[in-house]
Amino acid sequence: MxxxxxxxxxxxxxxxxxxxxxxxxxxxxxxxxxxxxxxxxxxxxxxxxxxxxxxxxxxxxxxxxxxxxxxxxxxxxxxxxxxxxxxxxxxxxxxxxxxxxxxxxxxxxxxxxxxxxxxxxxITVAGYRKPHAQVWTDDRINAWHASGEHPSVAVWTAEQLGTFLDAVADDPLFAFWWLTALRGLRRGEMCGLRWTEIDLNHGVLYVERNRTTAGYQVIEGDPKTPAGRRPVALDKRTLHVLREHRKRQQEQRTRRETTGKTWIDSGYVFVRKDGSPLHPGYASGRFRLLIKRTGVPPVRLHDLRHGAASLAHEAGADLKTLQDMLGHSSILVTADTYTSVLPLTHRRSADATAHLVLAAAHRTRATIREASLRNRPKLRSATDTSTRKAAAKRRKPQIRKSRPSHRHGK
Structure with missing residues (x-):
């Protein structure tokens, strides 16, 4: 049966x-x-x-x-x-x-x-939300100081990035941090970058390879996606940073050869003391160390890529330009992941929207104007004003004598 x-x-x-x-x-x-x-x-x-x-x-x-x-x-x-x-x-x-x-x-x-x-x-995973980059606002910084907790993905404002770059200006990998933060290259793209792929005369960089890790083993191959193989435009300040970096690298090579130490002519832009290519894990570790030393709010090395997209968007770059800069195969990835737009851009958008609406809503606009006038601080009386002017005349003006400039030998 x-x-x-x-x-x-x-x-x-x-x-x-x-x-x-x-x-x-x-x-x-x-x-x-x-x-x-x-x-x-x-x-x-x-x-x-x-x-x-x-x-x-x-x-x-x-x-x-x-x-x-x-x-x-x-x-x-x-x-x-x-x-x-x-x-x-x-x-x-x-x-x-x-x-x-x-x-x-x-x-x-x-x-x-x-x-x-x-x-x-x-299957649904409870509590899972795809992380999106959050900007380090004053309130988030205060909460971080109080509790030690911080967003899993965070980006700096332009001022915070400037503070970090000022503090690490003498670091041997300054050009690494600068290029990542301003042009949004991936860590593997930075570590795999060679001098033959940078045209300093025409201001362009070509991403041709990705140097990453599987465990601690270094794997070098094609970029992460086909769209990752791309040209990246370089501004004149970035070109200056890269020229200075190449000059220091050449000086380092001369010092080692003069003292009888080995120099490996690997051709990579970012190298170790002996000229061999940089391990991607070292770049991440060095970045974390510099974060602690400078005291700026913590971000990951990859978060500089998020920040580069946000800053470029605030500076006026559209999504298509960002897609090309970051090497995304789809503009949807760019829009969904990397443009955690900074507060200034949000405020501009909000102001423009309110202006558009109030231009048509005449009654509402008049109501808002009246409320604004009611809440404006009261003006001083004529007596107070004349008294303040008389006191100002009695005060001797303080004139600061200018000193001759000694900068640059002048």
Missing amino acids: AARKARDEWLAATEAQRTASGWTVERWLRHWLDQHTRIRPTTRLHYTRDVERVLIPHLGQYRLADLDARLLRTVFDRIAQTTNTKGLPQSASAMQHLRTTLRAALNLAVRQGIIEGNPARH
Whole structure:
């Protein structure tokens, strides 16, 4: 009887369901990783960590045919109660990354006809919100001083960036911080930049490669996206910074060769003391150290890219210009992620909107004008005014004698 029931269920099942019964989740996840031969090394590293450390231990014993929305929600709730490798609770961001990994793996099973639909699409991660850059306003700075908490993605105002750049003007990597903050290059693009890709005469830089890490191993290859291979315009101040940087690098090479030390002629713009290319991890670590020394509100190195987009937008650049500068394949990515416009631009937009509306709403405009007049400070009386003028005449004027300028030998 039981055998007949099992046979009937087998015959009634679709071909996809019968095939899914032959795959465990563990076997499928490893098969999926093996099929991904063209993904970036960093992406593979993140996928592998999710698969080996979390997904296989919690889901590996199930069959693909067993997976449904209820089961996956139950398992993900259980994973959310665990801790990560640092002993901390699983963050909403980490849980979202797990969902992305599992969904990508099961999408391949759908495309190959092994399962009919992807149950991972029904998983929702509580508390997850895609981070957007927040500007370091005075109130946020005060809250940071009081509690130590700060936005996960933050950008400096132009004044704060100026304070940082002034403080690190003598740092060997000053040109690195300047170029990242003003032109928005990625860390890997900066570390992979060579002198042959900078035209100082015509003011243009060409992004041709990306030097990044998978773990601590350095991986150098094409830019992150096809649109990442791009020209980047350079202003005259940036050209001056780069010329000074090249001059110091040449002087450093001469000093080492004069003293018998090795110099590696790598051709990179940003190098170590011996001329070898800079490790991307060192750039991030050096930036964090300088942040602590200068006392400015904390941002990540990648946040300088957000800030560059915001500052350029405030200076008048439209979204298409920002897209080209940042190397995005879609203008939607630029609009959604990188233009956390600074408060000044918001205020300009708000003022322009109010002006447009009030130009047509005559009665409302008159009401606002009357309220403004009522709230204006009262003028002094004529007696007070004459008394103030008489006192001013009795005071001797203080004239400051100008001193001759000694700057630049004058």
